[in-house]
Amino acid sequence: MSIQNTIPSDAADVIIIGGGIMGASAALFLRERGRSVILLERGLVGQQASGVNFGNVRRQGRYLVQLPLSNRSYGIWRRLSSLVGEDCEMIHAGHLRVCIRPEQAAKVEAYALEAKAYGLDLELLNSTTLRQKFPYIGREAVLGSYSPLDGHANPRLVAPAFGRAARRAGARVEENTEVLSIVKTGEDFHVSTRGGAGFRAPTLLITAGAWAGSMAASLGEPVPLVARGPQMGVTEPLPYRILPSLSHSSPHEHETVYCRQVTRGNIVFGGGQRNEVDLVRVRAYPNPESTLNQMPQLQRLLPGLANVRIIRTWSGIESYLPDDLPVMGPSGKMPGLYYAFGFCGAGFQLGPGVGDVMAELIDTGATTTPIESFSITRFSVERSHV
Template sequence: MSATHTDVIVIGGGIVGTATAFFLSRRARSVMLLERGLTGQQASGVNFGGIRRQGRALHQLPIANRALVTWRNAAHWLQHDVEFLPAGHTRVCYHEQDVETFEHYAREARVFGLDLEVLRGREVFARFPLLGRKVLAASISPLDGHANPRVAAPAFARAAARLGAQIRENVAVTLVERDGGGFRVEDANGRVYRCERLVICAGAWANRLSAQFGEPVPLDAHGPQMAVTEPVPYVFGSSMGVYTHVKAESVYFRQIPRGNIILGGGPPGPADIDTCRAAVTPLNMVRQMAQFRRLVPALAPLHVIRTWSGVEGYLPDGEPIIGASAAVDGLYYGFGFCGAGFQLGPGVGETLAELVDTGTSAIALDAFSIDRFTKRAATAFKTAGAS
């Protein structure tokens, strides 16, 4: 069977993979994207849809800022409305030590171009009168917002295709290997693809591919616990979440203009990369709703009309893997976003495209290198062998 050859193959059709294909196509690279299902079907299509910069590790903010530029221009660049609503993002807290965290983070984030407004006590309720009175403070990021994850990755894929990229869905990649000066990729049906550069953006399935290059990582799969209510009058412009060290308290919501309120948070549920399935657990949902009533008592009478989940990839340090392979020239990664990659996706895609095309990137990626795991694994292996 003859092989298809292109400059760059991107494996994975989530927000990161499709954005990478889009920005590579803008750089006039020939690109093929291979997706095991449909674009945006898993983590990128089932998440909360938050376009949130605040609360991120400070070293993620340059990518988040770059991503925000794309979100602002998405309707024009992609020729499709991804329902980006720059209505702001608000974090609230219940514990006094977290108030101090808000103020400290606001000072540090300002250096990275993120301006936040921190409110305390009565100032919070003057701005957000529907909040429960257990809330002590709020941190507001006025330029953030939310978008529709169901349409975003497919819109990037279609835009990439208009620029010449080949988007191939329902292609399950099973084998990746170095092949001379490039790479050989094989799918479950025995079709072979060849490329000069390879970018793995395969989400929770990425370890199965990175391990074939001697770079395994401890990637786990979990599922977000998501729900949506019946429509009610539109009163919440800003998306809102609880900052806390108590996982059960960590819930978030946003309201879309037609009135439905989208809910998420709390402990994640089970997910399986073999079946490509994830579940909302009844106990998680009951506990989640109790936290929403605490956050906004007026939500208590609303009916939940649908719940859903999807397969997300998590790494133990909570940081993604972004950048060049530590072992193989011409190989790049963008995965492991730990349930927080939707906003970053366009920024990661633009940065990976820049890196693939020029060999360097304007944003430092050292903190996201895959070798933070592969070095650890090699050290552990040597230690075990010496004992």
């Protein structure tokens, strides 16, 4: 694409800050639209939340307002291997949501009716049918909601694959490049980095996860973002028999666990309460008590895990907003500035769709997928009424 040849090496049409799945996919899709791109990542592409999450590729259970975006992302996941040249251990084997409490089952049934209008067809299974189809599910389950077209993938592989694909498409990907300041002068954003390198572009997209809050605040748009660390773990290998990803739907946080089995036999799990993190040191610390709390809940879902050995636990740094919805779209104050962050622990499946939508929005000024509910301006409106 000849556009790169007319722009200095430290300049581009678009600078993206944050090399997770959203930033890396946005870089690829912008290149497909002919835009020159510089992607800046403080560590390695996919090193933070995009690489340490559970790996759930699910539409089921999302807020209804997120389903159009989730559906768009689903279409990209279906062609992932041809898009990035790697399969990323993507398994399209469905997602099963299990309820143990009858009051929660009623909510899941109502959700299935509402989601149908958004193109998400869910199969509701009573306790008998559920165990006939999935005999490993525990006896306490009263309802299952099965989404056969969902699945799971290896999060350690996906964002780096998008980063490599973006680089092959002509994007400049700068790893180990920490952003120190962002200033807009005239038509351009000027981004300075540790080590002295500087970059400029008329368009800036911030996809920096838990660190995006401080960047937005420095640009005059603070948001009530908090960072937390989900607790994950993986078991020893077991006979491979669980194809879909599983989750326990409950109104109680400590009961909300989820798991998936990889083809090697290990079961990856997470859920429950989240841990404290250190944004300055870039550290999330696993809490042994969290694992101890997860295990009895996982055994309610899968009694066969009663005697399994856990071989590793970990955490990561994710960002959360009080309404459980992300910030996504243009700045409310500064032309040329765009955001996509704060996906509240549920951004992995959305990631490629977010990148595609942001590329469309930046390139054309509009998007065919509704994202108005995610505008950063909703927080400035809230503050004006305080």
